[in-house]
Structures are given as structure tokens and as C-alpha cells.
Amino acid sequence: MKVIEPRVEAFLRKTYQKNSRALEDLRATALKKHVPIIDRDVENFLKFTVVSHDVSRVLEIGSGVGYSALVFAQAMGKGLVVTVERHRRRYREAEANIAALKGAVDIKLLEGDAREILPALEGSFDLIFIDGGKSHYRIFFELALKRLSPGGMIVSDNVFFQGQVFPEASVPRRNRTSSRAMQEFLELVFKEPYHSVILPLGDGLLLTTLSKEER
Ligand SMILES: C[S@@+](CC[C@H](N)C(=O)[O-])C[C@H]1O[C@@H](n2cnc3c(N)ncnc32)[C@H](O)[C@@H]1O
Numbered sequence: 001m002k003v004i005e006p007r008v009e010a011f012l013r014k015t016y017q018k019n020s021r022a023l024e025d026l027r028a029t030a031l032k033k034h035v036p037i038i039d040r041d042v043e044n045f046l047k048f049t050v051v052s053h054d055v056s057r058v059l060e061i062g063s064g065v066g067y068s069a070l071v072f073a074q075a076m077g078k079g080l081v082v083t084v085e086r087h088r089r090r091y092r093e094a095e096a097n098i099a100a101l102k103g104a105v106d107i108k109l110l111e112g113d114a115r116e117i118l119p120a121l122e123g124s125f126d127l128i129f130i131d132g133g134k135s136h137y138r139i140f141f142e143l144a145l146k147r148l149s150p151g152g153m154i155v156s157d158n159v160f161f162q163g164q165v166f167p168e169a170s171v172p173r174r175n176r177t178s179s180r181a182m183q184e185f186l187e188l189v190f191k192e193p194y195h196s197v198i199l200p201l202g203d204g205l206l207l208t209t210l211s212k213e214e215r
Helices: 006-013 021-032 040-052 067-076 088-101 114-120 134-146 173-191
Strands: 057-061 080-085 106-111 125-130 148-157 195-199 205-209
Touching (some): 006 040, 021 067, 021 088, 040 067, 040 148, 057 114, 057 134, 067 080, 080 088, 080 114, 088 106, 114 134, 125 134, 134 173, 173 195, 173 205
Parallel strands (some): 057 080, 057 125, 080 106, 125 148
Antiparallel strands (some): 148 205, 195 205
């Protein structure tokens, strides 16, 4: 679901910094093959956040073909990106793309279900990006809270679920479980004393951080 007016979007996009040529090629190939990757406006926001918050450790749920992990890594310049992918074919593609394009940042690609992998991870992360299966955001979020560095941020992508979280939306039967799960997840997040905000970028980008007392 597009929430930015096309004229505004076109204007904004002229202001975005380009990625390396190789990363732009990967983006173009993914789009051509209909492989899901982060929206350009979301990408620009994430790059800004990484630099402005001096992020050096990123955890990502849902690597896809490795595009967003490489975006994080290029913006960070140094540090660590841990990214988890459960789909074997995607994992293999991500592995090849990361091997070909990675720079100084250590990118650890883990194969498996994030719900099983996250509890066993060591260390904490300044930014945790949730971009996995839409019906599991609540559990991803709860696991992410345990791995968040003090002052860190959880970023959950696609929380509008293509408009299917809105009360008046007509939701196809196959998406009803995910749409209900996303609605419940958002209700929960805004009920808790976290600091959360949804930015109308891409398909809805939820940002959450904890206050000093909650850490
Ligand atoms: C939207 S794509 C990720 C796109 C990637 N972040 C990017 O922008 O380049 C979502 C990915 O999450 C993976 N995924 C879904 N549920 C998962 C889970 N429970 N654990 C790990 N990966 C998961 C899917 O296989 C899919 O490849």
C-alpha cells in the first residue's frame, strides 16, 4: 500500500543518496523478479537512522535475498549485522549476494526460524529490524525486546499490511489470520508503556524504543 502521494514521493526520491552501483543492480534485479525488498523511502529512513544514532550492531528478522542487510552494512561502514532467514532458497541467494557485495561490516547470515534463533543469540543490538512473516510480529517483537541495547530501537516494517489492518478493510480470506495478528500486535504495542510511533513510509513503519526507566 502506497501512503505517500506520487508527486511528493517523486520529489523526496530525488533527495535520496544512491547506493553503490552493485547494490542498485541487486535492487533492480530483485524488483524485476518480484522478490520482496524494503521500500525506497523505508531504506532512506533506515540509512539516516543508522548514521544519526551511530548504530554498530543490527539484528534483522527476514533477510530475503540480503538486500536490506547490505543496505545497513553500507550505511554503517563498520560493525555487525546479524540477519535471519528461514527459507532455504532465499537464504542461499542472500549468502551469494552478501559474499559478493559485503564490505568492512561483518554480516552474519543465519538460516532458520527467527523464533528459534533469537533466544540463543548473544549480545544486544542498537537497531532490530522486523521484516519477517506478518502473523508473527508479536513474538518477533517480544524476542527483540530481550535483545535490544539500552537506547536502541525496534523497527517493524509493513505494519499497515497493505491497508488490511484498517477497520474498514475488506481482507481476503487467506490474509485474515495475518491481518488480525497485525491488528492485535499494534494494539498491544500502543497499550504498553513503550514509546512507539508509526511513520507513513512504505507500507507503514513502526518505531519503538524504551524510556530510561523501562530499560
Ligand atoms: C519481506 S522479505 C525480507 C526482505 C529483506 N528484509 C529486504 O528488504 O531485502 C521477508 C523474509 O522473511 C522471511 N521470514 C518469514 N518468517 C520468518 C521467520 N519466522 N524467521 C526467519 N525468516 C522469516 C521470508 O522467508 C522472507 O524471505
